[in-house]
Amino acid sequence: MLNVTGSRLRCPACTGPLKIHSGTLAAAVYEITSGTLRCENCQATYPILAGVAILVEDIAGYLIEHAKGIARLVPDSSIPPDFLDDYLQAKSELTTEHIEEDLEAERVIALYFMNHYLSTSHAPSWFKPSSGTTGSPLIESLIREHWDSGPHAKIVEWVMEFSDRKPIQSTIELGCGVAGLSKMLRPRTSYYLGVDSSFASIALGRHLALGAPYDRAVRIPGDLLDGPVSMKIELPITPALDGSADLIVGNLDNLPVIREQFDLALALNAIDMLDEPEGLPQLQHDLLKKGGMAIQSCPYIWHESVAAHLREILPKDIKDSAKAVEWLYAQSGFQIEKKSNHVPWLFFKHLRQLEIYSVHLLAGLKLN
Numbered sequence: 411m412l413n414v415t416g417s418r419l420r421c422p423a424c425t426g427p428l429k430i431h432s433g434t435l436a437a438a439v440y441e442i443t444s445g446t447l448r449c450e451n452c453q454a455t456y457p458i459l460a461g462v463a464i465l466v467e468d469i470a471g472y473l474i475e476h477a478k479g480i481a482r483l484v485p486d487s488s489i490p491p492d493f494l495d496d497y498l499q500a501k502s503e504l505t506t507e508h509i510e511e512d513l514e515a516e517r518v519i520a521l522y523f524m525n526h527y528l529s530t531s532h533a534p535s536w537f538k539p540s541s542g543t544t545g546s547p548l549i550e551s552l553i554r555e556h557w558d559s560g561p562h563a564k565i566v567e568w569v570m571e572f573s574d575r576k577p578i579q580s581t582i583e584l585g586c587g588v589a590g591l592s593k594m595l596r597p598r599t600s601y602y603l604g605v606d607s608s609f610a611s612i613a614l615g616r617h618l619a620l621g622a623p624y625d626r627a628v629r630i631p632g633d634l635l636d637g638p639v640s641m642k643i644e645l646p647i648t649p650a651l652d653g654s655a656d657l658i659v660g661n662l663d664n665l666p667v668i669r670e671q672f673d674l675a676l677a678l679n680a681i682d683m684l685d686e687p688e689g690l691p692q693l694q695h696d697l698l699k700k701g702g703m704a705i706q707s708c709p710y711i712w713h714e715s716v717a718a719h720l721r722e723i724l725p726k727d728i729k730d731s732a733k734a735v736e737w738l739y740a741q742s743g744f745q746i747e748k749k750s751n752h753v754p755w756l757f758f759k760h761l762r763q764l765e766i767y768s769v770h771l772l773a774g775l776k777l778n
């Protein structure tokens with residue numbers, strides 16, 4: 411993390427201010443690749459591993475649950491000694507998952523990387539076989555038609571309109587993943603902070619969006635016969651370790667960020683991962699200054715227990731997910747300014763598998 415990010419954060423245990431402890435000291439803005447953040451109030455400490463600040467209450471549990479992503483980038487010698495034995499045990503039990511929910515798996519992170527950073531004009535074409543065989547004409551034509559005009563393009567359009575009305579000083583993205591939006595929105599926001607619970611996403615996002623060091627090649631799936639991520643992809647990386655953006659690990663249930671400091675709060679494809687979805691608009695509201703804008707997008711793939719919870723709290727005349735989420739935002743104090751009901755969102759999984767989601771987006775203004 412960057413030293414200047416500390417002033418925007420708070421202790422997830424007690425909300426106290428955090429102080430950075432690290433060997434590095436040089437310029438006014440500098441990258442901290444290892445060290446700790448210590449709460450000046452309750453003295454809790456939070457590690458910084460491979461440049462990623464881990465600001466969650468239960469560090470021991472986090473290192474165990476996210477061992478797969480951490481192990482690819484952090485040598486065992488950097489793991490805080492108090493947690494090392496349990497971490498090594500978790501690491502020895504790791505398996506290669508094929509499921510989309512495993513947000514530390516290299517293949518899953520690669521899918522988000524493609525989604526956030528690759529356009530159809532990238533050369534060579536990542537959605538065509540590199541060998542002499544032909545690819546699927548249907549998959550190729552769907553990608554050419556819809557890939558570049560998905561939710562990110564719509565959000566950039568809305569943010570441009572919003573920033574024409576009122577300059578955006580600061581933006582936060584909740585569940586930012588690999589944070590492709592931070593690059594796209596850079597001309598329109600003076601500051602961007604991304605928060606996600608996935609270590610692998612934050613580490614790769616810090617490399618791609620900020621130019622932070624990264625010890626691995628970026629690979630995407632091709633023909634799965636060649637392995638889960640067989641195609642190496644080169645991207646131009648523009649260094650941005652100047653304090654205008656940063657990404658940290660944190661949990662939306664207990665966000666380690668000072669409230670009421672942002673003009674724009676984004677959350678894409680995250681609300682349906684939360685046990686209590688109504689907490690997301692409330693959190694965005696708490697983070698925004700008055701007059702700030704919240705943007706939310708999702709295909710609403712609710713777990714049945716979450717849907718049952720929503721049915722309990724929604725008015726009986728609300729019968730669909732888009733209306734339900736618009737109602738949640740209105741209840742949290744937002745005036746809905748923009749909506750788009752069916753934006754195609756494509757997920758390229760490998761040369762023979764393309765997923766299409768239909769995403770609902772809304773933008774709401776914080777009134778008070």
Ligand SMILES: C[S@@+](CC[C@H](N)C(=O)[O-])C[C@H]1O[C@@H](n2cnc3c(N)ncnc32)[C@H](O)[C@@H]1O
Nearest residue numbers: 513585586587606607608660661662678679683
């Ligand atoms: C479906 S992915 C979407 C990623 C990105 N926003 C996008 O649209 O491509 C959901 C993201 O939310 C993150 N996430 C889920 N629950 C979270 C939580 N409780 N706290 C922080 N991040 C969370 C996941 O790690 C994942 O990166």
Ligand SMILES: [Zn+2]
Nearest residue numbers: 421424449452
């Ligand atoms: Zn504290």
